[in-house]
Every structure is written in structure tokens, then in C-alpha cells.
Amino acid sequence: MDIKILFINRSQPIRKAIEKLDKTARKILIIVEDSKLLGVVTDGDIRRWIIKNGDLSAAVENIMNIHPICLNIEDIDKANEVMKKHQIEALPVVNEDNEVVDVIFWNDLFTNKINYKNTQDIPVIIMAGGKGTRLQPYTNIIPKALIPIGDIPIVERIINKFLEFNFKNFYLVVNDKKEIIKAYFNKKLSYNISFLEEEKPLGTAGGLTLLNTSIYKTFLISNCDILVNANYSKILKYHKKNNNKITVVSALKNYVIPYGVLKLNEKGELEAIDEKPSYEFLVSAGMYVLEADILKYIPKNSYFDMVSLISLCLHKGEKVGVYPITSNSFLDMGEFKEMKNMIEKLNT
Incomplete structure (x- = not known):
């Protein structure tokens, strides 16, 4: 690899640094001047800036580590x-x-991932009960969780990613075509898997009531139609360090308005034109870390989604945190366009 692709000028906007991090997929950029080391910027530095609601048009020198280990x-x-x-x-x-x-x-240098927390005893719940109506007619035949991305079903790709960080205990909340999903996993596995069977659709949070007393500590949740390329043990460490009751993994998405946006004054006269402005938003990536005592807020045998749970927790004064990742670290297959994009990225 030509290391110069990791070089960036200190005056570059943080927005450009994010784009470069996504493109290189190396989670670090080297700030240089005449090839001399000035500092480094990592995905963690950018994450902290985003959480502080920092301006992404600010120069990268505002977040660089000027005393990096080298x-x-x-x-x-x-x-x-x-x-x-x-x-x-x-x-x-x-x-x-x-x-x-x-x-x-x-x-x-090393085959194992950097682990910041023991993850073997941390349960992972995968919400695989949805009908996948946006992916019809495929989901008329097979459950969304088993739709192949390449030659591997999405749910198995999700599990494989968790296995990279030594997670071993999985729960699948199932409903639609649940017997097909259960049959798929009826084989020798290197991990533990249990099925939580809904009698009716319970939403993205309601199915958690089926855990009963199985969960008594921190656990992770993942939707079955997303892939998050991040260090999951780092996410856990962040969750614990900040004493969150819920941590929402979020992706930074950039949206460009393909028109000139008009700004009017109080008289209704044109004041300025902003040509194809760009906006960044943090969106939920469909992955969460929860503390077990949050389960008390979920009504039994009722449809209840994750947004409702988070809103209720905020109303109750519970601490809800956000763990940002970059756009390229979040892959979604909820619709055909996104599914095609996921396949292309995973095959490059």
C-alpha cells in the first residue's frame, strides 16, 4: 500500500477527513507537512468531535493528536x-x-482483533422476525434473515462479524417463516444460538420480553438487515465508560440537495442561493447496547418498537448515548437499492 493515500493536510476540513477515512478503510490518517509527521487523526478522534456536535467544516488540525505514538x-x-x-x-x-x-x-501483524472488553459472556439479540415487505417478492419465499448477500445469508454475516470479537451467545427473535430459519441453523455450530418465537409481530423491541430472565446484564441488539463494520468491543467499552442505559450506534450520512436552495429575506426577496448544499445527519444504524434493567419498560405481548423504547427511556431520565461510525461502516439491505450496494461493497 502506498502510505501517501493516508496523508492529509492540517487545513483540510474534517468532512474531507471523514471521506478519506471511508475510502482508505484504515481508521487512521497521517497529518503531514513536507512529509514530516505533525499528528494523526483516527476514527475515534472524529467520533468524539461528532458527539460534541463539532463543525465538520472546521480544519482537521482541530482534532488531530499532536503527540501520537510512533x-x-x-x-x-x-x-x-x-x-x-x-x-x-x-x-x-x-x-x-x-x-x-x-x-x-x-x-x-496479528490475526486477532484488539479487544477492549471480555465479550464471550455478552449476549447478542438479532431481530429476525420481520416480514421484509420492502424486499418482496424475495421474502415471499425465504425469510429476510436468510436472503444471501453473495453466497452467505445476511444473518450469518452478522453473526460472523460478532464472532470476530469473541461473542459466543446469540438469540434470534423469529416470527415470519421461523421454521425455515430454525432449520438453517440445525447444524453443528461454533457458538450458542437460541430462538425466541413470537406468536404475533412485536416490533423491534417488543420481542425482547421473550427473554424473560435469560438476560440479567449488558447485551447487544442488531437488526437482521444491517452490517456494522466497527470494533464491537470498543462500542461496549464506550457504553460502559459513559454509564449509558442505551447506546445507539449511529452512522453519519451525507445528503446533497441537487438544486440551488433559495434563501429569502423578510420581504420575500431573494437574498442568496446555496448551490447544491450538503448536509450531514446521524442516523440509527440498527445496532444498540442495552442494560438489562431497561427491559422493564417494554410492555408484555404488545407491539413496541425501539424508537418508542428510547423515547420512553429519555422521558424517564435514563441516559441514552450515541456511538457514531462513518457512512461506509454501515451497510443496509432494507431495500433493493441498498441490498445491491451492500453486495457490491462486500465483494470489493
Whole structure:
């Protein structure tokens, strides 16, 4: 890899840094001037800026780490030791003139992911009970959870992503065509899976009441039509560190208005034209971290969605946090256009 694709100027807007992070998919950018190391920006730095509601048009120097952990090229044999000690995913390498000559990545040295929290005992609930009406006629034949993305059903891709971070205990909330889903998993598995069977549709939160006393601590929820490319143990760490009752994983989406937007004054006269303005929004990615005591707010045997649960928790004064990820880290197959996009991205 040409490391120069990771280089960015300190005056570049944070919005451009986000685009570059999405394009390179390396979760780090190197701030340089004449190839000399000035600092680094990671996805975590951008996440903290977004949470503070920072201006994305501000220069990237506002969020860069000016004292990054780096390695002199003469000590490159110590890369393993340094990365393990500091639990960092990327390590810039500089020469005697402080010029960046290489970047070493955790994934290139180690097969295991960086884990910030023990995840083996953390349950994962996958909401797989929906009819997938937006994907008809496919879902007239097979359940949405088993629609293949490439040659692997979406629900298995979701589980495989969790397995990368050592999650082992899964619950599937099922309803529509549930016998087909159960039959698919009737094979030898390297993880534990249980089925929570709805007698009627209970929504994206109502099915959690079927857990009864099975869950008594922190757990994760994922819709069955999304994939989140993030470090799930980092999400857990963030949730715990901030003492959240619910953490909503959110994706930063950019929308461009394909017209000149008119701004009028008080007299109704044209004051300015904003040509094809761009707006960023945080949208729910369909993944959540919850504390078990939140389950008390969900009515039994009633349709209840996640938005209603979150709104009720906010009304009750419970702490609800947000964990932002970039647009490219969120893949959705809820509709045909998004499903095609997911297939293309996973096959590149």
C-alpha cells in the first residue's frame, strides 16, 4: 500500500477527513507537512468531535493528536511490543528527519482483533422476525434473515462479524417463516444460538420480553438487515465508560440537495442561493447496547418498537448515548437499492 493515500493536510476540513477515512478503510490518517509527521487523526478522534456536535467544516488540525505514538525506523523490530502495549491499531514509522516512511497496522501483524472488553459472556439479540415487505417478492419465499448477500445469508454475516470479537451467545427473535430459519441453523455450530418465537409481530423491541430472565446484564441488539463494520468491543467499552442505559450506534450520512436552495429575506426577496448544499445527519444504524434493567419498560405481548423504547427511556431520565461510525461502516439491505450496494461493497 502506498502510505501517501493516508496523508492529509492540517487545513483540510474534517468532512474531507471523514471521506478519506471511508475510502482508505484504515481508521487512521497521517497529518503531514513536507512529509514530516505533525499528528494523526483516527476514527475515534472524529467520533468524539461528532458527539460534541463539532463543525465538520472546521480544519482537521482541530482534532488531530499532536503527540501520537510512533516508531523510529531503527526500532521497527519493536513494533509488535509497542502495539500490544498501547493497544493501537496503527503505528506510524518515521526516519531521523521525522518523515513518515511507513505505517504498520495491527491486522498485518496479528490475526486477532484488539479487544477492549471480555465479550464471550455478552449476549447478542438479532431481530429476525420481520416480514421484509420492502424486499418482496424475495421474502415471499425465504425469510429476510436468510436472503444471501453473495453466497452467505445476511444473518450469518452478522453473526460472523460478532464472532470476530469473541461473542459466543446469540438469540434470534423469529416470527415470519421461523421454521425455515430454525432449520438453517440445525447444524453443528461454533457458538450458542437460541430462538425466541413470537406468536404475533412485536416490533423491534417488543420481542425482547421473550427473554424473560435469560438476560440479567449488558447485551447487544442488531437488526437482521444491517452490517456494522466497527470494533464491537470498543462500542461496549464506550457504553460502559459513559454509564449509558442505551447506546445507539449511529452512522453519519451525507445528503446533497441537487438544486440551488433559495434563501429569502423578510420581504420575500431573494437574498442568496446555496448551490447544491450538503448536509450531514446521524442516523440509527440498527445496532444498540442495552442494560438489562431497561427491559422493564417494554410492555408484555404488545407491539413496541425501539424508537418508542428510547423515547420512553429519555422521558424517564435514563441516559441514552450515541456511538457514531462513518457512512461506509454501515451497510443496509432494507431495500433493493441498498441490498445491491451492500453486495457490491462486500465483494470489493
